[in-house]
Amino acid sequence: MALEDVCGFEETLLHRKWFPAxxxxxxxxxxxxxxxxNSGLRQEKxxxxxxxxLHFLMPALPYSTTFNRRRSFPVPPxxxxxxxxxxxxxxxxxxxxxxxxxxGVIAAADTRASAGGLVACPAVHKITPIHxxxxxxxxxxxxxxxxxxxxxxxxxxxxxxxxxxxxxxxxAAKLLSFMLHPFKGTEVCVALTLCGWDKEAGNTDCVQRxxxxxxxxxxAIAHSASPHRGPKLxxxxxxxxxLQGDVFSVGSGSPYAxxxxxxxxxxxxxxxxxxxxxxxxxxxxxxxxAYSGNNVDLFLITAKGWSQRKREDLKEExxxxxxxxxxxxxxxxxxxxxxxxx
Amino acid sequence: xxxxxxxxxxxxxLVAADNVAASSIIQMKHDYxxxxxxxxxxxxLCVGEAGDTVQFAEYIQKNVQLYKMRNGYELSxxxxxxxxxxxxxxxxxxxxxxxxxxxxxxxxxxDGPGLYYMDYLSSLAKAPFAAHGYGRFILNLPSFxxxxxxxxxxxxxxxxxxxxx
Numbered sequence: 001m002a003l004e005d006v007c008g009f010e011e012t013l014l015h016r017k018w019f020p021a022x023x024x025x026x027x028x029x030x031x032x033x034x035x036x037x038n039s040g041l042r043q044e045k046x047x048x049x050x051x052x053x054l055h056f057l058m059p060a061l062p063y064s065t066t067f068n069r070r071r072s073f074p075v076p077p078x079x080x081x082x083x084x085x086x087x088x089x090x091x092x093x094x095x096x097x098x099x100x101x102x103x104g105v106i107a108a109a110d111t112r113a114s115a116g117g118l119v120a121c122p123a124v125h126k127i128t129p130i131h132x133x134x135x136x137x138x139x140x141x142x143x144x145x146x147x148x149x150x151x152x153x154x155x156x157x158x159x160x161x162x163x164x165x166x167x168x169x170x171x172a173a174k175l176l177s178f179m180l181h182p183f184k185g186t187e188v189c190v191a192l193t194l195c196g197w198d199k200e201a202g203n204t205d206c207v208q209r210x211x212x213x214x215x216x217x218x219x220a221i222a223h224s225a226s227p228h229r230g231p232k233l234x235x236x237x238x239x240x241x242x243l244q245g246d247v248f249s250v251g252s253g254s255p256y257a258x259x260x261x262x263x264x265x266x267x268x269x270x271x272x273x274x275x276x277x278x279x280x281x282x283x284x285x286x287x288x289x290a291y292s293g294n295n296v297d298l299f300l301i302t303a304k305g306w307s308q309r310k311r312e313d314l315k316e317e318x319x320x321x322x323x324x325x326x327x328x329x330x331x332x333x334x335x336x337x338x339x340x341x342x
Numbered sequence: 343x344x345x346x347x348x349x350x351x352x353x354x355x356l357v358a359a360d361n362v363a364a365s366s367i368i369q370m371k372h373d374y375x376x377x378x379x380x381x382x383x384x385x386x387l388c389v390g391e392a393g394d395t396v397q398f399a400e401y402i403q404k405n406v407q408l409y410k411m412r413n414g415y416e417l418s419x420x421x422x423x424x425x426x427x428x429x430x431x432x433x434x435x436x437x438x439x440x441x442x443x444x445x446x447x448x449x450x451x452x453d454g455p456g457l458y459y460m461d462y463l464s465s466l467a468k469a470p471f472a473a474h475g476y477g478r479f480i481l482n483l484p485s486f487x488x489x490x491x492x493x494x495x496x497x498x499x500x501x502x503x504x505x506x507x
Binding site for chain 2: 181
């Protein structure tokens with residue numbers, strides 16, 4: 001996708017039909033004029049799309065005028081067509097989590113894709129690397145997540161090629177959030193957690209965002225040399241929410257995962273402790289939640305980039321846990337017998 | 343349920359907002375700041391639907407800043423409030439209404455302190471005190487951010503917490 005852009009492939013009619021302009025091109029004309037490659041080659045992009053970043057070829061939803069019902073996809077009413085009914089329930093149901101500690105960012109997720117009451121696939125990758133220092137955990141509708149991850153990767157790469165520096169994690173989150181905004185109220189269901197490491201200090205706005213200018217999260221101030229460099233964890237969802245924090249868990253199994261995480265999570269965890277905590281949290285969530293299960297994927301992101309642990313089958317973890325419990329019961333029985341015989 | 347409150351005094355406005363960012367039954371953040379600094383002496387508190395709050399508030403924030411850059415002086419709180427209301431009203435009858443409830447608090451060097459109440463139907467009222475939400479302290483909403491605006495500008499006050507930390 002990025003290569004097509006650089007080669008000017010998008011000037012052809014075919015390309016314009018199937019690959020609409022990327023989000024960033026619809027905005028400011030300023031860099032079009034300063035970029036010597038582009039001037040003269042690009043024609044005026046149509047602005048009649050209400051600022052929608054990507055005109056997808058999708059059927060227009062029924063025109064909605066009632067106040068409380070959320071907006072329909074902003075397509076001119078001439079293209080009316082009946083909404084296509086889904087042939088099967090979409091895959092939802094997940095446990096994904098991410099947290100920041102002194103050794104970096106941990107991202108963990110289960111690997112089950114469920115469609116209604118069926119396990120559609122027991123070995124899905126819910127954590128996707130976007131670039132060397134950014135990894136995205138996905139939750140919600142599997143198809144939507146895959147698409148939006150690719151779109152995000154494309155836009156980040158395009159930004160990097162145009163501006164010769166990497167977009168910060170916050171910038172990537174904001175970009176994703178703005179791209180998802182026109183689809184608010186439609187059935188796009190995407191809840192991504194961006195887990196990454198900012199290597200350079202990001203650009204500060206002329207007027208700093210209220211989060212920066214006002215008191216920041218205490219741990220962030222205490223533990224990072226500059227608020228813009230270091231580990232980042234940002235939750236973006238298709239409702240429009242964009243939250244930066246230290247620990248997030250998303251999905252149907254998230255209450256269970258939060259329970260385990262809130263108990264043990266500390267900044268000072270060692271790498272092994274953090275990994276085992278993440279694994280335990282996903283394990284407990286998959287144990288109780290029907291829509292999560294099978295395996296656990298674990299990624300660790302540090303200043304050097306992301307590294308992936310081997311995928312672990314939670315069945316083994318379950319058997320180990322059963323054995324541990326059995327041993328404990330044995331031990332207790334033995335002790336009570338000894339006490340009784342005294 | 344989110345909560346905002348503002349109280350106008352003789353030469354200050356005191357505002358507080360809760361710190362919870364929730365997604366259905368889960369509290370995702372306990373330290374979320376709902377106040378948006380529009381200018382040196384204007385603060386906007388914004389609650390409502392998940393993405394709409396930040397989108398709308400940042401839109402207003404950037405536009406107020408743009409006004410200052412273009413004209414060299416800042417918008418007054420009254421002007422900012424009316425600008426916000428106009429935008430909300432325009433979007434209200436479009437296909438993309440913003441479901442946000444706002445409090446706008448500011449200090450005007452000529453008119454003094456002002457507190458404006460605005461709701462998602464873009465009704466605007468200047469009031470001596472105003473609130474949005476239910477605001478059950480300790481049980482539902484463990485902590486509140488508190489700020490004060492006076493002729494010196496915006497001051498952070500101590501967070502109100504249940505002390506259980």
